[in-house]
Amino acid sequence: MAPRLRKLALTAHVTASVGWLGAVVAFLALSLAGLTSQNPQTVRGAYLVMELTGWVVLLPLSLASLLTGLVCSLGSSWGLFRHYWVLFKLVINVVATIVLLLYMQTLDYLGDVAAATTLSSGQVGGLRNPSPTLHAAAALLLLLIATTLAIYKPRGMTRYGQRRQHRQRRMLVRSLQRPHSAN
Amino acid sequence: MVDPPSSPERDASAGRGPNAGTPRWVKVFGIVALAVLLLLLIMLLAGGNHGPGRHVSSLGAHGITAQDRR
Numbered sequence: 001m002a003p004r005l006r007k008l009a010l011t012a013h014v015t016a017s018v019g020w021l022g023a024v025v026a027f028l029a030l031s032l033a034g035l036t037s038q039n040p041q042t043v044r045g046a047y048l049v050m051e052l053t054g055w056v057v058l059l060p061l062s063l064a065s066l067l068t069g070l071v072c073s074l075g076s077s078w079g080l081f082r083h084y085w086v087l088f089k090l091v092i093n094v095v096a097t098i099v100l101l102l103y104m105q106t107l108d109y110l111g112d113v114a115a116a117t118t119l120s121s122g123q124v125g126g127l128r129n130p131s132p133t134l135h136a137a138a139a140l141l142l143l144l145i146a147t148t149l150a151i152y153k154p155r156g157m158t159r160y161g162q163r164r165q166h167r168q169r170r171m172l173v174r175s176l177q178r179p180h181s182a183n
Numbered sequence: 184m185v186d187p188p189s190s191p192e193r194d195a196s197a198g199r200g201p202n203a204g205t206p207r208w209v210k211v212f213g214i215v216a217l218a219v220l221l222l223l224l225i226m227l228l229a230g231g232n233h234g235p236g237r238h239v240s241s242l243g244a245h246g247i248t249a250q251d252r253r
Contacts, residue, residue: 077191084209156206 001075009075013068017150020061021143024136027053031132040124044114050132051111054104062097069093082161085149092146096139103135 001009027050034046069089073080081087113127157165 079191083191084206088209088212154206154208156209 006072006075009068009071013065013072016061016064016068017143017147020058020065021140021147023053023057023061024139024143027058028133028136028140031136035128035130035133043124043127047110047114047127051107051114054100054107058100059097059104062093062100066093066097079161079164081158082164083153084156084158085152085154087158089146089149092142096142099135100139106131 030046030050030053034043034050037043037046070080072078073086073090078086080090110127110132113123116123
């Protein structure tokens with residue numbers, strides 16, 4: 001991939017990933033408001049906004065982060081399966097996106113209940129549960145690990161990466177030896 | 184403070200490449216990930232249903248019906 005294009009892909013990836021991280025922090029704040037607020041309107045509002053945030057912000061950003069991450073790794077010499085830190089980031093991204101997709105069912109349900117017009121104060125109390133907070137906290141932890149891996153790029157090549165590099169070096173040595181053998 | 188830009192080639196030349204073996208951080212990450220996965224699996228198997236029904240089971244006691252929603 002051309003250097004300019006690679007930088008554009010990297011910018012898109014960082015923007016999507018950091019945006020996703022920020023959205024998860026906002027989601028965590030909403031879930032805490034829904035869990036702890038004594039005001040029924042705040043609790044209902046929090047669950048309604050969480051459902052909307054999930055569909056409109058979290059899911060698109062997670063998919064954008066995954067897609068741009070694939071482009072960045074495959075379009076550079078880092079590769080997708082050559083270095084452990086890239087592989088770990090891919091696993092984190094895929095797992096977080098799948099869990100989010102599955103969890104949207106719960107958020108839809110909570111949003112529907114919060115939108116019910118005939119909700120008594122007891123039912124609003126029943127709406128409060130720690131599940132969104134736990135999921136958001138786990139997502140935040142995973143995304144912080146992914147961000148740390150992206151910045152520090154800890155050493156370590158996979159066996160596939162080692163084999164590939166060994167092959168490339170062998171080819172380079174052969175290509176360097178050819179002109180000498182011709183003389 | 185300016186760090187030199189990192190690249191796969193620089194990593195390989197700094198001993199991060201072939202025959203370096205599996206780094207300790209990868210082993211630690213792998214063990215922790217496996218433990219968390221196992222814990223989640225046990226929780227899912229022990230808890231049964233892990234979906235909207237489980238997360239909002241307390242609502243059932245308050246009598247929310249399908250008509251109440253939206």
